[in-house]
Amino acid sequence: MSFRIDPRAPLTGEVRRIAREEIDRAVAYLDAARDNPEKALHAARRRIKALRALLCLVRPGDEAFCRAENDRFRDVARSIAGPRQATALIETVDRLIADYPDHADSAGLAGIRAMLVRYRASVVYGAIGLAATLDAAVAECRAGAAAFEALHLPDHPEDAADVLAEGALATLRRARKALKQSSESGQAEDFHELRKAVKTHAAHLSLLRRLWPSPVKPRREQADLLGESLGELHDVFIMRALIDAREAPFDGPEPKLLVKLLKRSEKALRKLCLAAAEELFEDKPRRTVRRLAKKCRTDLGEAVAMPEPEGTPGE
Template sequence: MNYRIRPGEPLTDEVVRIAGLQYRKAIGILRSEPDGRHQAIHDARKRFKRLRGLFRLIREAAPDFYARENARIRDTASTLSAVRDATSLVEVVDRMAADREAGEDRAVLISVRDRLAARRDRIAAGQSDLGDRITAAILACEQGSAALADLRLPKGNDKAIDVLAAGAAKNYGRAVKALARARESEDPEDWHDLRKRIKYHWMHMQLLKPAWPGVMAARAEIADLAGDLLGDDHDLSVLAELIAAEPGEVGSATEIAVLRAHMHARTLRLHKEIRKILKRLLKDDAKVLRSRIAALYRDASG
């Protein structure tokens, strides 16, 4: 029940309990760095994403709290993102090189991958103030944890259920619209917006799992799969931006031409698979989802 909202329990207490645990885990990871500094940052940023997903679920009931704490978490995460972002570009080229479609271009892709890995290492070496950033992130987590004492959500089971159902349905409705926009425009920014909506839906299904464990778990699994594919797609768009801005960091003109061809082919495959997955996940109207979640939570509350 670490990331689950229990039916029938006071909503404020549940949100404070879950958020407090996420903050404590982030602080513990950043302080101890059990698997190394960069893995600690990566793991802490996962906790930050879960916090933002939780707060987005109750956003309409506590808009001021949401605006303040979401900004705190977002800004904290951004101070720790440089090396992770650079690592993501290495990983996306790794995936292309490992793909059977790489064929005789595999050596070129590996060469590009090695150049991007060297870039990542330079970025990591250049972050002489990373320890200070981690210290500041720990302080921000402590402040965020303390700020939970200010949270006030509607009392009473019916009002709490309305908050949860409305929050999940609003993000879901935005996901439906985001998919339509991305399919129409093929704009990387629209696909990135879709990624964010699907990631939030994944978190919301995890949080609401106690109301209908089997179905919520299945929806979360599908959303997680789609979110991973959308993450891969986003990394490709970021790589395209790096090629446009700093081609020398990536490779020669010939290498970049080969890389672009594989990036384009992979993007097409990813978009096809994502559309196939989300056609099932996003088939219902947002009002239907809202009514279903509310009914399930009322039943589960006894």
């Protein structure tokens, strides 16, 4: 199956199907993380983010359920975040080496990278109890899967269209608010909020690609690129915060040249992200969602009115 809502099927069944598939994938990656934690944990977190985006989209249909399950899977993602953050630090240094090759040696980036690799090994394989963490994460995922079997959403075309439109609108408004705050204050937490909203919106584009009123593929590509840039900026913020706080692995003397390169990278990424976000969210959210709601009502209504072709099994 696929990560998209089929307008020919009842909304409740589609959401349960997608949730079940995403949870199964997350559990498979968590099990694989016992042997290959760096890559598998990152993949598991991506599936959990996709699941949380689904919950965000249909939240207007059952506020209490979606809030509770979002909290559940947010906590699961946080429990396995340590190794991923360690990898993100390494990737940030790799980007600095690629972007500023003339300064890599003087800043000692190769040595810093080696130190971060050793730190990641201690985080993943050290005393944090990776096996126990994974066991707990898998158990919570399976409990979440069972909970989804009790979910009931509005399946009538008019009501289902309203749920999807309201869910998409909430994310678009969140993105516009975060963009405004990022432009005005420039605080790391505002850019982080923008990043989360962009990632959620990108997932919504996938879920609604058969219902979105405009060409979805170019907008999804635009959102994905912006999400990657915001992710890089987030990693820079994290590294700078660790250095400023003298937290592990930067609990020694301040690496001044590294900080200088991080500031240069941050400045360039801020400018890039703000410009890209302004373009992506230039339309007013209400106008966009009005078109979405209209198309949802039309397509969902036609799907209900159109009988299944004789002899063709349902999908």
